[in-house]
Amino acid sequence: MQEKCSKIINYIIAFMVILNCNSIFTAGLQAGKLFWMNLYILIGGFISLLLLNKLHNIDRNYVIIISVLLVYILMYLLLQRSKTDGTSNLIYLIVFLTLFSLSYIEYRHCKVPQIFTAYCNIVFVIALISIFFWTLGSNLHILQPTGTYVSRWNDYGIYRGVPSYYNLYFESQYLENTVVRNTAIFGEAPMASLVFSIALVLEILYGKRSKTKILKVIVLSVAIASTLSSTGYICLIFVSIYLLSNIKVAKELYYVKFIVLIFILIGGLFLVQYFLVQKLATRSGIGRGRDYINCFKVWLSYPLMGAGLGSGDYPFVHNGIAISSFGNSNSFGKILAESGIYICLLYFISIFRSFYIGYISKDKKRIFLTFIILYLFITTKFVNTDMMFLLFSLIAVWNPDQKNPTIYKNNI
Secondary structure (H helix, E strand, O other), X not given: OHHHHHHHHHHHHHHHHXXXXXXHHHHEOOHHHHHHHHHHHHHHHHHHHHHHHHHHHOOHHHHHHHHHHHXXXXXXXXXXXXXXXXXXXXXXXXXXXXXXXXXXXXXXXXXXXXXXXXXXXXXXXXXXXXXXHHHHXXXXXXXXXXXXXXXXXXXXXXXXXXXXXXXXXXXXXXXXXXXXXXXXXXXXHHHHHHHHHHHHHHHHHHOOOOOOHHHHHHXXXXXHHXXXXXXXXXXXXHHHHHHHHOXXXXXXXXXXXXXXXXXXXXXXXXXXXXXXXXXXOOHHHXXXXXXXXXXXXXXXXXXXXXXXXXXXXXXXXXXXXXXXOOOOOOHHHHHHHHHHHHXXXXXXXXXXXXHHHHHHOOOHHHHHHHHHHHHHHHHOOOOOOHHHHHHHHHHXXXXXXXXXXXXXXXXX
């Protein structure tokens, strides 16, 4: 009974993590209610899991770490240069501490955290539905939208109608105003690509061997491709290189495999360069490049504490030159510019520790997962989402066998 309840709670939490990751509902008319519902469900889910079987995992180290984090972040909120919405910032702090506590107490010693399975299964269903409507509706026009969803997820921040298919799929973004991109339930294609990419990597690395595993990988890969996102395409290249490099061959064929991998790596680098060049040549790519520069300029003005949370949404003056906004294209740039080294240090520690544990335990899967998270952190904006807080908390504390970090024998 405990195991079944724990599984259900993990699915609910995973669903909220997905919904909160810049889905189109977070910019709808009921966004405020969703904001508070997310908070209540996360806290309720954490307390429920704690009471089920994890009270013994609350140790002295946890109390020390959570206390240090609380004081450290509160000091920033009090000392930051630009004080915007204090209530929202406190809510984000509570969400972060809840997800960090969940990662430490519930998942820290799990061989494969249960939320991985829940997340992959839910995203698989979302991907399958989105491919169905994207193919038969957006492209072949056999199906027609069943309604309109009012959302302000656009360049102008104003409410507008978005074609909807039973509120399960939305046509919220076009490529060059002609081709419909598969955005699933998200406001834009990069967000859908982000969610699909994380699910694909988790499924490949930690999914159990089953009849549906290959189907899940294929569906998630097609879903990523249908977003028409260069970030997703590059992620698929990384995944392909990883899979090919881990194919087992006979000893006499080792050198053949090595040579083939060299060619694959070179080909992959050329493809990555091609997608980057193509992206930077578009209006969107030019805007992204300018945004990286703007973030760096703002950070140079306030390297330690940044310009303040939420300052990227307002005009900023750097050396007498007005910058309309910054941090609109990637998480790293926004955090660096708004929060400086002070908050970025927490993310650096998380990444470094995960790479370190993977290195000393010779855990290629852990290293690759951390690399993909870092890649998405640099290229995609999902700041202050449950997804970001959970991923960075989890890779910071996850250590299935703390006494002997040879991490785990995977059940794939």
